Structure formats: C-alpha cells, structure tokens
Amino acid sequence: MGRIKQRGKAGAAKAYITRSQATKKLQCSLADFRRLCILKGIFPREPKNRKKANKGSSAPTSFYYSKDIAYLAHEPVLRKLREHKAFAKKLSRALGRGEWSSAKSLEDQKPVYTLDHLVKERYPTFIDALRDIDDALCMVFLFANLPSNPRVSPSLIENCTRLANEWQLYVMRSNSLRKVFLSIKGIYYQAEVQGQTITWLVPYMFTQNIPQDVDVRIMLTFLELYQTLLGFVFFKLYTDIGLVYPPPLDASKDEAAAGVGAYSLQEAKDVFKPEVAGSKAVADATGKKISGKDVRKTIKTIIAEADDTMDTDGPVPEAASQPDTIDDDEDFVPQPSKTNTTVPELPTLKTLVQQAPSVNAQLFAPYTFFLSRETPRPLMEFVIRAFGGRVGWTPSQGGGSPFNDDDESITHVIIDRPPQVPAAAEDPQPNQNIAVEETEKAKNLRLKRKYVQPQWVMDCINRGKILLEGPYERGKTLPPHLSPFGEMAGAYEPEEADIVEDEEVEESEEEEVEEATGVEIEDVQDPEALRAAELAAEAAGVDYGTFEKAVQKKQKKAARTAPQESAPVEEEMKKMLLSKKKRKLYEKMKYTETKKAKEREDLTKRRDTLKKEKKKSQKSV
Numbered sequence: 001m002g003r004i005k006q007r008g009k010a011g012a013a014k015a016y017i018t019r020s021q022a023t024k025k026l027q028c029s030l031a032d033f034r035r036l037c038i039l040k041g042i043f044p045r046e047p048k049n050r051k052k053a054n055k056g057s058s059a060p061t062s063f064y065y066s067k068d069i070a071y072l073a074h075e076p077v078l079r080k081l082r083e084h085k086a087f088a089k090k091l092s093r094a095l096g097r098g099e100w101s102s103a104k105s106l107e108d109q110k111p112v113y114t115l116d117h118l119v120k121e122r123y124p125t126f127i128d129a130l131r132d133i134d135d136a137l138c139m140v141f142l143f144a145n146l147p148s149n150p151r152v153s154p155s156l157i158e159n160c161t162r163l164a165n166e167w168q169l170y171v172m173r174s175n176s177l178r179k180v181f182l183s184i185k186g187i188y189y190q191a192e193v194q195g196q197t198i199t200w201l202v203p204y205m206f207t208q209n210i211p212q213d214v215d216v217r218i219m220l221t222f223l224e225l226y227q228t229l230l231g232f233v234f235f236k237l238y239t240d241i242g243l244v245y246p247p248p249l250d251a252s253k254d255e256a257a258a259g260v261g262a263y264s265l266q267e268a269k270d271v272f273k274p275e276v277a278g279s280k281a282v283a284d285a286t287g288k289k290i291s292g293k294d295v296r297k298t299i300k301t302i303i304a305e306a307d308d309t310m311d312t313d314g315p316v317p318e319a320a321s322q323p324d325t326i327d328d329d330e331d332f333v334p335q336p337s338k339t340n341t342t343v344p345e346l347p348t349l350k351t352l353v354q355q356a357p358s359v360n361a362q363l364f365a366p367y368t369f370f371l372s373r374e375t376p377r378p379l380m381e382f383v384i385r386a387f388g389g390r391v392g393w394t395p396s397q398g399g400g401s402p403f404n405d406d407d408e409s410i411t412h413v414i415i416d417r418p419p420q421v422p423a424a425a426e427d428p429q430p431n432q433n434i435a436v437e438e439t440e441k442a443k444n445l446r447l448k449r450k451y452v453q454p455q456w457v458m459d460c461i462n463r464g465k466i467l468l469e470g471p472y473e474r475g476k477t478l479p480p481h482l483s484p485f486g487e488m489a490g491a492y493e494p495e496e497a498d499i500v501e502d503e504e505v506e507e508s509e510e511e512e513v514e515e516a517t518g519v520e521i522e523d524v525q526d527p528e529a530l531r532a533a534e535l536a537a538e539a540a541g542v543d544y545g546t547f548e549k550a551v552q553k554k555q556k557k558a559a560r561t562a563p564q565e566s567a568p569v570e571e572e573m574k575k576m577l578l579s580k581k582k583r584k585l586y587e588k589m590k591y592t593e594t595k596k597a598k599e600r601e602d603l604t605k606r607r608d609t610l611k612k613e614k615k616k617s618q619k620s621v
Helices: 019-026 030-040 066-072 076-097 100-108 116-122 126-131 134-144 154-174 216-240 251-255 292-310 349-354 377-386 440-448 455-463 501-517 527-539 544-561 568-576 580-620
Strands: 016-018 063-065 177-182 187-193 196-202 368-371 390-393 412-414 450-452
Touching: 016 019, 016 066, 019 030, 019 063, 019 066, 030 066, 030 076, 030 116, 030 216, 063 066, 076 100, 116 216, 126 196, 126 216, 134 154, 134 196, 134 216, 154 187, 154 216, 154 377, 177 377, 177 455, 368 377, 377 390, 377 455, 527 544
Parallel strands: 368 390, 368 412, 412 450
Antiparallel strands: 016 063, 177 187, 187 196
C-alpha cells in the first residue's frame, strides 16, 4: 500500500511559500524581508498552478521557493537585524527615561553587519563579479550626482563620488574605454576590462531631484550591496596593474574642484618596499636584530625537523623497506596521441592584459586639448585622457589644470559657444558682438590651433580614427550623432556626414553611362532591357568595358539587396516538426525580421532618391 499524501503537504504546496508566511517564519518585518531578498539575490517565483501552490486559495499573492526561505533563516545579516531591533528598543527606552549615559554606551555598542560574505557567495570568481558591475556603476554614478537630503546622507554621496572617480581613474590608466554615446537619458560609456564588456550610464550634471513616489529604501539597499562589490572589484583591478588601492586623495585639490585630478595613482613598489633577506638586518617583535644568515639557518632547521618527523619508530612496511624493483617490461613508455588535436590554452590574466585592444587606445596621444569654459569638463577630461590625450581647462572649471590656455603645445580647443561671442575673450561683456583685439602671439596661437565642438571627440572615438575637423568647426551644424551600439544584423545605418571618396568614384561610372545613354540601368535581369541599354551605350560612344563594369556593379548591388527567399514547401515542413509554442515564437521572429527588412528597404530607396535629386539640382545650378 502506497503512502497516503496529505493535502497541502506535498507538491507545489510544499515547494512554494507565500510572502506573508515567509515573514512569519523568519520573524522579521516586511522591510527587513525585502532587504534580505535583495542582498541574497532571492526573488519571487511563479508556480505553474497558483491555486495548488496556495493550498486551494486563488487570492493574489507573491510566492517564493521554500528552500530559499529556509536558506534565509541561517543568514548572519538576519541575526544582526534582530539585534538592531532590540538595540532600537533599548535606546528609545533610555532616551525616554533621560538616561543619557546608558544611551551613549548603547550607541557605542550599536550592532553593525558587513556584506563581505554575501559578495563571496554570489560571485565565486572575479570574472563573475566583473560581469555584474554594470548596474552597480549606474547606481553609483546616479547617487554621486544627487543632492543630499534627509533620505540620502552626505556621507553616502561622498562615498559614491569616490567610487565613481576610482573607476574613471582605472579606465583612464588602462585605456579601457571603447564607445561613448550622448543620449537624452545621459551619457552611455562602454569599456572592455579583461575581456568583459561593461556598459554604464552617467546622468548629465544638472540639478537632480528625487521624486516623492520613488521608494529610496529599496535603492539604498541595492546601493549598499553595490558599494561592497565595487570595493572588492576595484581592489583587484588596481592591484593587477600594480597600483595602490585606494588611491590617495589630495584634500586641497579636492576642495578646489579638481575632480579625478585630486587623486594620485601610486605604484605598489613605491609604497611597499620589503627588506631583502641578507641585504639588511630587520628587527623582530622583541627588538632583536635578525640578519639574513639567521633566516637561512632557521629555514634549514625547519627542513631538518620535517625530515625527522618522516622517520617513525614503528615497523617499516615491506614495500617501503625494499628497493623498488621494476621490470624493464613494466617501464612506462610515453606514446604519442593518435589524434593530432591540441588542447587550446586557457586565457590567463597576463594574456588578457597583453592582448591587443580592438581599437586604437592611444587615439588622442599626439594631441593636446584645451577646454573652453562652457564645455562639460568631467566628460571631456575623462574621454580624452582615456585615449591618451592631454587636456587642460580654464580656472573657472576647477583647479588642477596641467597647463594654461597660452600653452604652445595645444592642438585643439573644444568650444561650444555661438560664433558671435569672441573666442579670444574668456569673459566677454554682455551684448558684445565685435571682435576683440588680440596680440600677435595670440593670433599665431589661434592660427595653429583647431577649434572644434565636443561632438568631434565622441565621433572620433566611435569611428576609431581622427575625423576631419571641418564639419565640426565652431558654429557649424553638426552631422548626426549616431549610436555606436546599433550592431544588430540587418539594421539600417543612416549615411554618415563625410562621404567616402572611393564610393563616389565607383558611382561615377554608372552615372556617366546613364547620362550618355539616357537609360537607367535598373532592371539588369531583363535581357531585353539590358540589350537596349547596350545599344544605346554603343550609339552614344560609351566604351564597352565601362558599360560592362557598370552592369556588373548593378548586378552585385541587386544581389546584395535582394531578400533571400526560402522554398515555402520546405519551410512549412520544418514548421510542422515544431511544437505549437515554438511555432508561434518562430512566426513572431519571422514577422519581426520581415518588418525590419521592409523598413530597411524603404529607407534605402528614400536615401537613394534624395541623393539623386540633390545631384540633379547641383548640376542644374
């Protein structure tokens, strides 16, 4: 006879537990339960049958795995939260009775907890932690730009600012930055650190206000874990490249708003210089001088004692007492592998660091930039220094500039003011539209430099090369700032502002043939139309080789843009083998692909039409 199952004691009713049952089992408040779930990485689950999981009830509620809640019951943070709850009761009682000495002693013994063990539990390896710092960086940069209020303490903002500056210092030192995009939400950065792609968002430096309907407590709980995680990650990153962590902060430069320039990166060998044994005597804890000879003597004594412990007084085994006698036939002879396959070596930290970057990490190394007062200094300083460039700024943007505006090594000036404002004057008078008289030296410096708008720097980074400064000069309408993250297969990419010369040369032959014959070579697959175009080209005196090249380019372009249609019968047979759920998913995917291909085709035709109309209008003028 089988075992009788009781209702609500097996299956989904046992595997899942509601949130109210979980808080009752853990004997904690709902706020503490949320904090524990965030710190431990536990989230609600959706059972297959909610009615069975809720023991016959259909009331809406959140479900968790029973094993996860049992795992929370042994969490040290939960014990500290209970101790803090008892501490709060004792403190309020002491303050209510006016026992100030007792309240002070209780405050000194306030229970605190650390999250070091949680970081080790959630991220067993360093690469796991490095993959998951995207959200941590976004949260830290967000709180670093928030103003302090009763809900967000100034010390928290200061710590977030420190972590943000430390990350920027590492990216600048290691030249890890790869992409930058200025969007409406903020500034998107993407870096490549030890083979991992890390993308984070930084808000613009405007006055931020925290909405009242936002639950800051949940965000602060995430931030609490993220700060601990970033501390461990930054320590490993800094020590891997031989730097001291945390980097020392110069208080005077920090008060002068030097930003990341207030931190000084120090080599680990400059700070920690251990004494070499034998070269110099070192004092021990008792104050006695210990030489290298004493150290070597102690090591020999330890080795001798270890050898003595191997000799036992008991009977020696027969196998150990007799010498090893191995027949010649039993000698191990290494045999080569039958297959010629070689096992690839696993990547190590040294190979990842020595690996050549995918982009030019020293793009701005030959150039020196100077920032005008209206440009965002933290943004420009970070991206320029991350690619090896030197950058200076005006005193109104903060202290710590390595050079002034009269430095002869300046090659580019980043300026973002309208052209009617004089460039030579740093503080022009209101309603002043006339040019300011400049000295001969200032004129020579101005002629040697190139004045560009900030977008030029971002586009150079995303394109991986130095672009022409002409379209980005002061006062000109800038070309479209395209997102560098649109790497989707088959996506439409709008035409860049700068036209490649070789593409113009390739299209010139087609235009010459079409102008000479008066026939557009569009339908290259139709033999009659192709024959008529050939006769018209021959009558117009067009060389046959030029005509053949134009036709071949048209054929290649048509084959490249033509959609690849599969046999409908074969596709239907493949769909029949799929389940109903997978078939619906496949149809949705095909619908999306067809829609995107149609949009791309329409946009491409529209671009070609506008391009032809523009060229015809230029020729008519």
